[in-house]
Amino acid sequence: MTRRRLLDWFLGTSLGAMCLSVLYPxxxxxxxxxxxxxxxxxxxxxxxxxxxxNDGRVFRFGSHPALLVRDPDGSYKAFDATCTHLSCTVQYRxxxxxxxxxxxxxxxxLSGRVVSGPPPRALExxxxxxxxxxxxxxxx
Amino acid sequence: MSGESQAPGGFAAWLExxxxxxxxxxxARKKTVPLHRHTAWYYLGGMTLFLFVVQVVTGILLLLxxxxxxxxxxxxxxxxxxxxxxxxxxxxxxxxxANLLVLVAIVHMFSVxxxxxxxxxxxxxxxxxxxxLFLMLAFGFSGYLLPWNTLAFFATQVGTEVPGxxxxxxxxxxxxxxxxxxxxxxxxxxxxGFHVAVLPALTTVLLGAHLLLVQKHxxxxxESEAEAxxxxxxxxxxxxxxxLLRDAIGWSAAVGVLAALAALFPWxxxxxxxxxxxxxAGIRPEWYFGWMFQTLKWLPAHVLGVEGEMLGLxxxxxxxxxxxxxxxxxSGRHPRRSRALTVLxxxxxxxxxxxxxxxYLKQGP
Numbered sequence: 337m338t339r340r341r342l343l344d345w346f347l348g349t350s351l352g353a354m355c356l357s358v359l360y361p362x363x364x365x366x367x368x369x370x371x372x373x374x375x376x377x378x379x380x381x382x383x384x385x386x387x388x389x390n391d392g393r394v395f396r397f398g399s400h401p402a403l404l405v406r407d408p409d410g411s412y413k414a415f416d417a418t419c420t421h422l423s424c425t426v427q428y429r430x431x432x433x434x435x436x437x438x439x440x441x442x443x444x445x446l447s448g449r450v451v452s453g454p455p456p457r458a459l460e461x462x463x464x465x466x467x468x469x470x471x472x473x474x475x476x
Numbered sequence: 477m478s479g480e481s482q483a484p485g486g487f488a489a490w491l492e493x494x495x496x497x498x499x500x501x502x503x504a505r506k507k508t509v510p511l512h513r514h515t516a517w518y519y520l521g522g523m524t525l526f527l528f529v530v531q532v533v534t535g536i537l538l539l540l541x542x543x544x545x546x547x548x549x550x551x552x553x554x555x556x557x558x559x560x561x562x563x564x565x566x567x568x569x570x571x572x573x574a575n576l577l578v579l580v581a582i583v584h585m586f587s588v589x590x591x592x593x594x595x596x597x598x599x600x601x602x603x604x605x606x607x608x609l610f611l612m613l614a615f616g617f618s619g620y621l622l623p624w625n626t627l628a629f630f631a632t633q634v635g636t637e638v639p640g641x642x643x644x645x646x647x648x649x650x651x652x653x654x655x656x657x658x659x660x661x662x663x664x665x666x667x668x669g670f671h672v673a674v675l676p677a678l679t680t681v682l683l684g685a686h687l688l689l690v691q692k693h694x695x696x697x698x699e700s701e702a703e704a705x706x707x708x709x710x711x712x713x714x715x716x717x718x719x720l721l722r723d724a725i726g727w728s729a730a731v732g733v734l735a736a737l738a739a740l741f742p743w744x745x746x747x748x749x750x751x752x753x754x755x756x757a758g759i760r761p762e763w764y765f766g767w768m769f770q771t772l773k774w775l776p777a778h779v780l781g782v783e784g785e786m787l788g789l790x791x792x793x794x795x796x797x798x799x800x801x802x803x804x805x806x807s808g809r810h811p812r813r814s815r816a817l818t819v820l821x822x823x824x825x826x827x828x829x830x831x832x833x834x835x836y837l838k839q840g841p
Contacts (some may be wrong), residue, residue: 356730361562365537368558 373399378474381414384466392428392435395473401425402460402462402473407446408433414473416460426459435459507691507715512701514591516579520584520725521690526730527577528683528722531615533571534602535672543621544668546661550748557745568738576614576763581609589802589821592814593696599694606684606800611679612704616762618671625662630759631750632667634660638772642793662750699808730765760835765829767794776833795824 337345369406376398387393392405394417400465403417405428417425424439434451437443442453463476486760492498541560543552554711556563585605588594594602621632628809635660640650699709705711713719761769768788775784798805 346599354731359732361565362537365563365566367561368541392786428615462719 346366376475378472380470381412381418381464381473382471383443384469384471387471388432390433392423392430394427397462397473403428403435403459404464404471404473405435408411410462412466412471414462414464415444416462417448419455420450420457420459421453421455477816481568505692505714507694508712509715510697510701511693511711511713512697512705513836514698515703517584517587517591518695518719519723519726520580520587523726524577524584525683525687525731526723526727527573527580528612528679530573533575534566537566538570539672540593544622544665546624546664546749547623549664550745553623553745557742564742565735565738568741568743571743572734572737572741574619575763576730578612578616578762581612582764585609586821586825590818591696591698592806592808593698594803595696595806596803598689598693598696599690601686602803603800604689604804608679608682608686609673610796611682613764615671615675615679616764618667620762621664621667622671623745624749625746626744626749626753626756629659629751629760630755631761632663634759634769634815635765636663637763640784641783641789643662643786655686658751663774664695685756695740763832763836766835767828770831770835794802797807814838 349357356452358359377398379395379402381395381402383405387406389409389410390408392403394401394415396402397416401417403415403426405413405415407419408415419426419437419442421437421440421442424437426433426435426442426444427436429436432443433446435446435448436442437444437453437455440454442455443451444455444459444470445451448456448461450456462473464471465474485747502779509515538556541552541556541563543549554565555566558564568699586607588602617632617635621628636650638645638654639653642649651668653663654660655666702710760766771791772785772788775788777784779787802817807819
């Protein structure tokens with residue numbers, strides 16, 4: 337190996353090492369750290385009577401939105417409000433008595449099953465307990 | 477354009493047809509840097525530019541996590557420092573590099589001043605350079621507030637009060653800077669806008685002009701060096717790759733220095749600003765504003781019936797104007813005036829250094 341080639345090799349590897357020592361921290365930096373959040377299993381959705389029959393409302397279930405629906409017959413149902421298609425938040429359509437995603441016109445029935453539109457899966461259904469005038473929703 | 481060398485094929489030819497980059501390469505090949513005993517000073521411009529690039533890169537990285545509201549700014553910087561991988565490194569490098577940038581820019585300017593490199597035809601190069609220095613100071617002033625800590629809050633309170641003392645337009649300036657009568661979350665949003673949008677836009681234009689002028693006129697050779705080589709061909713060094721590689725050695729050393737400073741002396745975050753808490757002792761601006769801060773402290777309340785602070789402000793304003801006008805004050809035709817200007821330059825530097833030292837040595841009330 338000539339002296340010139342040895343020098344070139346040293347310079348090249350030093351430059352490469354320097355680039356790596358800059359790129360590695362940058363790559364780690366741009367990856368957001370995991371912010372641990374407490375797993376939510378129960379949430380207060382509403383006071384009993386706040387919601388009339390054939391009505392719905394979105395409430396906070398931990399850091400996610402959830403949907404509380406009161407059937408026309410007066411019973412409560414709750415779902416994960418994140419559409420299974422592309423994650424928009426769904427809403428209750430009192431005129432159609434169905435759950436609707438406005439982003440791509442997806443419809444779910446009051447059991448969370450897909451009726452029409454692009455959603456690939458049913459909405460996750462939660463359990464509803466009514467006690468002491470409070471409507472409490474929990475994951476089963 | 478007809479190719480003087482062998483016509484490249486493949487992708488190189490495709491690119492050349494669309495961009496004409498070989499013209500730039502030809503310029504780079506012709507560019508030389510004069511060689512003499514003051515050549516070392518030529519590296520400072522490149523170093524200033526390099527530190528500015530470090531600021532741009534680390535600044536963009538900080539933008540990924542920073543939140544510019546009074547409620548969240550401090551917490552977001554705290555998050556960067558404690559939770560984001562290498563966040564402490566990015567922020568500390570940004571802060572250290574900012575300080576080194578101002579220092580190197582000042583030394584760069586003073587070397588140009590002493591070598592009289594501002595004379596015809598380089599007046600506009602000096603002018604754009606002086607404006608760029610003011611912009612760097614504005615970057616420093618606006619960036620200082622962004623972590624929304626106590627020290628920065630009160631330094632901004634004082635710093636924005638100072639232009640408020642300017643005759644006629646003072647009140648407008650104060651309200652313009654603060655976004656209202658007080659330093660509030662509105663000031664933070666405003667300073668953030670200045671720091672990441674207005675100042676970078678102005679800097680891009682001025683820096684472009686400055687670099688273009690440097691390319692157009694080449695490096696100035698000091699008079700004494702030019703005279704010493706009368707009758708002999710001037711010595712020079714090819715810019716590419718010789719000078720650029722020497723530049724690169726300096727830049728890699730700068731990366732090492734910045735990383736070491738950031739690792740050994742991570743930049744402090746302090747306490748979150750509380751606008752309703754009394755100002756703690758030891759409030760002072762960034763070191764490069766220290767001499768002005770100390771001067772205003774030294775000035776008596778009234779000098780010959782004029783408010784001391786007002787007098788100080790007028791003096792700073794005239795000083796800044798003189799700095800910008802240096803090439804027009806000393807065009808080289810009046811040797812005595814030129815010498816007087818050099819002496820004045822040294823006096824200002826000595827005074828600024830002494831006043832800055834007082835700020836740091838004389839702690840307490």
